[in-house]
Amino acid sequence: MTENELSSIIIGAAIEVHTELGPGLLESVYETCLYHELKEIGLKVERQVNLPVKYKNLSLESGLRLDLIVQDKVIIELKAVKELCDVHVAQTLTYLKLTDLKLGLLINFNEVRLKHGLKRIVNNAHKENSF
Secondary structure, eight states: OOHHHHHHHHHHHHHHHHHHHOSSSOHHHHHHHHHHHHHHHTOOEEEEEEEEEEETTEEEEEEEEEEEEETTTEEEEEEOSSSOOHHHHHHHHHHHHHHTOSEEEEEEOOSSSGGGGEEEEEOTTOOTTOO
16 A cells, blocks of 8 residues: 555544544544554554664664554654644654655644644655665
């Protein structure tokens, strides 16, 4: 399954969660429910994945955690904030670069309509098959 196919499925699942719960809850609640939705679909989903920082040929534990990673291909960074900021986009792009993955979805559940809180982030520095 391609990243684009996965992103469509993920977005559909996120809309399902948002429709059921609405805005105004904690990020962790949305993460738990989206994780459940994606697992129910039959996708491989990992939650709160440790992400070491690569610094000068070292791999250092940094305390960074990916909210969700689907099929080892798509990173999902969840938010429940008033509005997405440039730093949220930069954070997701940094996660993509550190994992050398191609696609990330930044999803802000604190929107009346979820489509206003969705951003696809593409890592243009991605190298094929290096994860």
